[in-house]
Amino acid sequence: MPDPRPARSILVKGRLPLEGASLTVQGKPLGFTGLKDDKVALLTRPLFTSIGRDGALGMAGTPSTWHVVGSPALEEVNAWDACHALVTHGFGLAGTDAPEFAEPDVAQRWIFGDDADHALMMTADCQEDQQDGTFPPHPADDAHPLWFRDHAHADFPGNADDGMGICIAHLDTGFDPQHDTTPVHLRSELQRNFVDPINFPNDATDRTSAGGLNNLGHGTGTLGILAGAGPSGGAPIGAAPGASVVPVRVADSVVLFRNSAIAQGFDYVHGLLKNPATRVHVITLSMGGLASQAWADAVNALYDAGVFIVAAAGNNHGNLPTRNIVYPARFRRVIAASGVMADQKPYADLPNFVMAGNYGPASKNDTTIAGYTPNTPWARIGCKHIVNHNGAGTSSTTPQIAAAAALYWQKHRAELDDPAKYPQAWMRVEAVRAALLGTARNTDATHFGRGILQAAAAQASAPAPAASLQMQPPDRASFALLRILTGLGFAAEGQRQQMLELEALQLSQSSTIEALLPDPENPPQTMQAQGAVAEALYVDPRASNALRKALEPVVSGKIHAAASPPVPGLAPMDKLHFTRAMNPKVVAPGRRRLRVFAYDPGLEVKLETYAINQALVDVRWEKLAPGPVGEYVEVVDVDPRSSACYAPVDLDEPYLLVQNGRAPAESDAQFHQQMVYAVCMKTIEHFEHALGRVALWSPRATGAGATYRAEYVQRLRIYPHALREANAYYSPDKKALLFGYFPAEGQNVGINAPGTLVFGALSYDIVAHETTHALLDGIHRRYSEQTNPDMLAFHEAFADIVALFQHFTVPEALRDQIARTRGELSQENLLSQLAFQFGQAMKGRGALRDALGGYDDKGEWVPKKPTGTEYASASEPHERGSVLVASVFDAFLRIYKIRCADLVRLATGGTGVLPPGNIPHDLVERLAQEASKVAAQWLDICIRALDYCPPVDLTFGDYLRALITADRDLVPDDTRSYRIAFLSAFRERGIFAEGVRYLSERSLAWEPPPQPLHGLKTILDDMDLNWDLDSSRKNAYENSERNGKKLHKWLMDPAAVADDEIDMLGLFRPKPGERQLLTFEIVKGIPGTLAGFEVHSVRPARRIGPDDQTRSQVVIEITQTWRSPGYNAYRGGVTLIVDLAKAEVRYIVRKRVMSESRFRAQQGLPQADGTAAFTAGGATSLYENYYDVREPGKEPFAMLHRSTASAVAR
Amino acid sequence: MSAGYRAKVRMYRQGLGDCFLISLPRNDGSEPYHIMIDCGVILGTADPQTKMTAVVNDIAATTKGAGERGKIDLLIATHEHWDHISGFVQASDALGQIDFAEVWLAWTEDPNDEQANKLRAQRGTALRALQLSESRLRLDGQDGAANNVAGFLTSFFGVGGGSSTSAALDVVRGLAKSKPPRYRAPSDPPVQPPGTSAKLFVLGPPRDETLLMKEAVAASSPEVYGIDQLSIDLAHFEPVTDDDSDAPFDTMQKIPLKFAQQMPFFMQRYWGGDVDPAGDGAAWRRIDTAFVQPSAQLALQLDNATNNTSLVLAIQLADGDVLLFPADAQIGNWLSWQNVAWDLNGGTKITGPDLLKRVIFYKVGHHGSHNATLKAHGLEMMDALKLAMIPVDQKMAHQKHWDRMPLDALVDALRDKTNDAVVRADQPLPPGARAVAVSPDPDPMLWYEVTL
Helix, strand or coil: CCCCCCCCEEEEEECCCCCCCEEEEECCCCCCCCCCCCEEEEEEEECCCCCCCCCCCCCCCCCCEEEEEECHHHHHCCHHHHHHHHHHHCCCCCCCCCCCEEEECCEEECCCCCHHHHHHHHCCCCCCCCCCCCCCCCCCHHHCCCHHHCCCCCCCCCCCCCCCCCEEEEEECCECCCCCCCCCCECHHHCEECCCCCCCCCCCECCCCCCCCCCCCHHHHHHHHHHCCCHHHCCCCCCCCCCEEEEEECCCCCCEEEHHHHHHHHHHHHHHCCCHHHCCCEEEECCCECCCHHHHHHHHHHHHCCCEEEEECCEEECCECCCCCCECCCCCCCEEEEEECCCCCECCCCCCCCEEECCCCHHHHHHEEEEECCCEEEECCCCCCCEEEEECHHHHHHHHHHHHHHHHHHHCHHHHCCCCCCCCHHHHHHHHHHHHHHHCECCCHHHHCCCECCHHHHHHCCCCCHHHCCCCCCCCCCCHHHHHHCCCCCCCCCHHHHHHHHHHHHHHCCHHHHHHCCCCCCCCCCHHHHHHHHHHHHHCCCCCHHHHHHHHHHHHHHHCCCCCCCCCCCCHHHHHHHHHHHCCCCCCCCEEEEEEECCCHHHHHCHHHHHHCEEEEEEECCCCECECECCCEEECCEEHHHCEECCCECCCCHHHHHCCCCCCCCCCHHHHHHHHHHHHHHHHHHHHHHHCCCCCCCCEEECCHHHCEEECCCCEEEEEEEECCCCEEEECCCCEEEEEEEECCCCCCCCCCCCCEEEHHHCHHHHHHHHHHHHHHHHCHHHHCCCCHHHHHHHHHHHHHHHHHHHHHCHHHHHHHHHHHCCCCCCCCHHHEECHHHHHHHHCCCCCEECCEEECCCCCEEECCCCCCHHHHCCCHHHHHHHHHHHHHHHHHHHHHHHHHHHHHHHCCCCCCCCCCCCCHHHHHHHHHHHHHHHHHHHHHHHHHHHHCCCCCCCHHHHHHHHHHHHHHHCCCCCCCHHHHHHHHHHHCCCCCCCCCCCCHHHHCCECCCCCCCCHHHHHHHCCCCCCCCCCHHHHHHHHHHHHHHHHHHHHCCCCCCHHHHHHCCCCCCCCCCCEEEEEECCCCCEEEEEEEEEEEEEEEEEECCCCCEEEEEEEEEEEEEECCCCCCEEEEEEEEEECCCCEEEEEEEECCCCHHHHHHHHCCCCCCCCCCCCCCCCCCHHHHCCCCCCCCCCCCCCCCCCCHHHCCC | CCCCCCCEEEEECCCCCCCEEEEECCCCCCCCEEEEECCCCCCCCCCHHHHHHHHHHHHHHHHCCCCCCEEECEEEECCCCHHHHCHHHHCHHHHCCEEECCEEEEHHHCCCCHHHHHHHHHHHHHHHHHHHHHHHHHHCCCHHHHHHHHHHHHHHHCCCCCCCHHHHHHHHHCCCCCCCCEEECCCCCCECCCCCCCEEEEEECCCCHHHHHCCCECCCCCCCECCCCCCCCHHHCCCCCCCCCCCCCCHHHCEEHHHHCCCHHHHHHHHCCCCCCCCCCCHHHCCCCHHHCCHHHHHHHHHHHHHCCCCEEEEECCCCCEEEECCCCCHHHHHHHHHCEEECCCCCEEEHHHHHHCEEEEECHHHHCCCCCCCCCCHHHCCCCCEEEECCCHHHHHHCCCCCCCCHHHHHHHHHHHCCCEEECCCCCCHHHHHCCEEECCCCCCEEEEEC
16 A cells, blocks of 8 residues: 655644644645645644653643644755744644644665665675675684674673563664574564554564565664574574564665654654553664754653663764764764774774764763674575674664663663662663763773773673762753854754754754864854854755854855945945946856867867867856856766766856866866757757747646646756766656767777767767757657657657757858868768767767768768658658658758859859869858858758647648748748748658648648637737747746636636637537546547646747748647547647737647547557558557556657667667 | 367466466377476465465376376476466475476577577576666665566566576476476477377477567567667676776766765755755756666566567377467567478478468467567468467456556457457356367366367
């Protein structure tokens, strides 16, 4: 059963009105910002059922205690800000108090080794793992696995009944009931599970959710050290094998826990204390992390009730993320278990990222004790007879301390449990602590605190008299420095202040703040040192607004330190004058120039192209943060495969600004970041120029049905080194571009030296191609669905077209290629080729794709001649796409040729025949100008046509019609015969438009609707259509959403839009008030559900034609979806191009939802007339052996066959 | 014919998995020749030991004739998938009541066959890669994606669940105590079971590796296939070591992830925090496991490749009618039958298509899935088809979210072809099946049997 609890929750202390009930609160009572729905489902359940409930009842009859409050709304806000809002405003219900305290229910991962190693371990067979040789081994080595217990180490007696009668609660990931080492006195009737209380409330078995893997088995390992029996009936491996153990599962199999689970574990133990038969003496907890006030309350209650608690000090790698002892071990009422190695040296400060134990700060030394690690025994989950010898971390030392406490309690039980001797329960805890701490072998207070555990010596010491014991003051999660910083002094209390302190304390548990503030209990005295901490807290990206606000007075002085000198007090006009004179205005530059590879690094190694391998691109100026992170994109250079990140480049750094960025170099990660940024921005600019409005990324869709939500995504994320393979793709789910890199291997790697790394991020074409995928997805989000063979092919082809025509924007390379081909661009040349270096590395010759031709069997380049059947015979997406690319490029070449003919005639004295040899420099120059001009126009035309495409199920024929219509719309007279060029190039490759009888410009253009939409003007007047190149992108997005809602409402209203008008749009309207039609048969006998309208976009298009006429239009896309189990989702839709000035629909582009033939084609059904069906999805996949639906999490643009050349860079 | 029947085929109904018992009468009226094909049920079936033990007990009782012990003359384990061989581990005690005279496995399981060893090594590599990806996904908290991979790993290979398929196959190898197992290929001549008039033809798996790896039908021209070799770079899934020769940059530029997690830029932009899910470092944009994403595809390829190693048996009866047992053979295996031929004594030649044309009984491939019954070069050639049996449990398949098992369109086509004589293990007998002499196990409903 799935867990109904919301993914995120907060812990709240107070009197809650309805425990365990689900509250639906109107408005925004929690003060959450950014909520779109006005109802927020709120789930509350008690966190503590025992702690804090045994005292007097509060006034309202309910005690003030801790609760868990969960809400889906928490997914969208900073949890600390939500906590503050809750405490300030309460639940917004009359008659209920605001809670006293609130903190996020943080999900934390116990740091316990390296993921890659764990992954290996989880797949390992049941074979014994020996000691890890990187650490000092015990002299007897693996033959002596229980070395930690021997006399030279922790000195445990090693009897089978050690710990008898003492009860230890083991809070961990659970245990393996099948394992040989399961403790003899396991109290399985008391086990509990706070990780999956829905399915297994009373079962602490450490379960992996599914699958056949071993899991980390953390709890199985620690339980073995604590009280483990012997494997295969041998001697027990545990230090207290006679003790009773209550297993409590508080963390999942990979040691991920929520603070609430540990708190509940504590509370459960507290509840057990009420019955003498279930009384728990000791708690062992081999994990921890960020501080929690709920934990502090629980720890205090347990201490008061006489429970000895030991918790792990924490682990780190290279002292990251923190080397201070973590919580709850840091509380003084808890003993922290730090580590010492077999050779008696601290298990701390270890080099080279070897895992080590935490220690300190000094204020914690008094309540810290060290146990032995690593290479302790470690019972292996899932392998019943196996005990490994490589247990590690402070996870292993904690159960040693717990066991020693149990042994002590066992030996001195009569005295310790005597109320006459120890009238208060906490005294027993203190007596045990005194014995363990007092007998510890103290050699290194910094690392070991009070010293190394000596179990036998402790047992030998008599319990201290009650009078000598001192009660530890109650623990709290506080951060004294904040009181000093905010000027409130030590006296200031108040819950809000405490919450801020807890947040600051959590933030301080990082190496950054640790460096400034080694011990939060001892704040620095100098203002400067205090300020440094304040600043570090302030800039921490996780800090809440509330904390920043509290710190602002301290920090702001620094931030605004560089103010200008005061302006002399003169008359206002003079003042203005002087102000200006002193601070002359500097205008932001319009453009930023950046160095890139003109094509890719492959050109650098060829002598003839060496000179043109670098280029300068200029992109629009914007203020950039390191990354670069700008308005549209953010480059985040994380390389998970290499376990590495690369520092973000700061392009606004003055040195880089004056030299146009970093110099092109394959070996420089920061140059890679610069290049992907530059090419991506350049591509975005081309789109914005052609479309006349700002570009938006497709929104992020979450949920489905009633919970569906579309979120604005400001920036496209770019990962320059995401994959170690010959691949690059746009991920619509992550709104990210992922680029790969791979070594050119084997003999046939073309220009590359074998072993050279080839980077997708350094190929101008690949970056432009992937960016185009993202931009296209932002305009037509249904185009990634493969509803017909042209769909995926179009995405590919269009991305190639945009990449190709960008070649003509690099002047040096263009001139070079014109000179080389003597102006004949139909010969093999770089301009028509894509991803040269990739192609060389993978195929040995040629580029990855070539719009003009390819290599034959003899290795000769031959041009591709149109045959008229290319379109009909191509099925693979890239192959089919290449037909479209060839058509568009061919059309371009025709016009280029026509436009150059006069130049050539002039240069040849009228003959038009160029003499052999090089052509004159001036001619090269003029030809290049022509080529670049036509190419720019082509790019514009191709992009602009997107606005004239149907919202779903596009075919190449539709695109041809869109091209013709878009151009006709802007340039009514085709004096330069551009449209004829397109028409004939498409025709020669067999691309026709469906249902168009004559291949003429007039018949190809889309048509206006047969009758006008009569109420259109009213609704247009109601919309805000101010969206152009100057708009803020977020406003543009929100505007479009609002307009969409208005339009939707209008369409659904039969009084506003008549039924026959809806029919004219190719749609079908559910009854008023209904979301969908429950049964709807497009083809007789196949019932399905037809959803209501989806208004996909309402986008203004304001363009200036060559005649300087402005065209103000708005493009509206409406879609409708039919669903039925066992069938692919089937969509219809319509694009309306509306003339704003006349308030009428100029063109209508329909894909009727009721179209039976389209439905049959998409579902792979035979057509009514018996013609063959197309099976959706190209090749039917293996997935279809088992599943109906699209593969979950599959990236539509990541290639299916990753290692084949044809599929690279989709 | 003294027995009064030509053959009996019993399909056990243990769940999603295969187990068949075929009895061929001997000409002299003595005990029939018993062939047992596979014995397994998918992982996740409740109480599999009991179910498989019941099946094996029934086989023992049915085949013991006048004797004390059951007797199987020929045992065939078609391929290394849990749902075909789990019973050899789960019902090991019950198996002790049966004497096995001979065991056949496909040539792909032959430890002395170089090509087979290469294929099995590939399979092992792929399994390892999948396990590693699964564990990476799980450590990353992506249980959904991990389950997707694990579904195939455990369902078919029993990996991690204590005993694995390779252990089960080892049991099979040792079952015929007097005879080592025989590894069969289509190049072997047909075998006549002693005392019977039947002939056993091994149609697959093919030796041709391109066919072995063929996976899916291309849409534009059905039965033209894309070749996809199962080539996996294991290094992709292993942890990075210090001497990472494929690292993109020199170590001076490298910031180890654990350090980067403390850098404000990456903290803010990439890792974010649990406290601030609304920040820029939202978890949904991370790419930590992007490099193991292809593993679900890999799992499918591995599943398919293993299915294609199915030993395919055609039993030709005295009068030329054929019973076809293709196990889980996929496209490539099916296609290869078009080109197999045997020269019989007396100069007659029998080809794969000949046999297909004479199929009267068809054990439906791969529990009725999409890619395991070929159309033009399969079902449409079976002109004589009278009966089809589908060992499937749709409820179990749905539990695994395999909602195309069996494929409705295929079941419909079979019904058309056989005049409603399609027997599904998970459903009552349709009238059309009773008409061709299929009867159920009278009491515990453990099987359906056809008498031909």
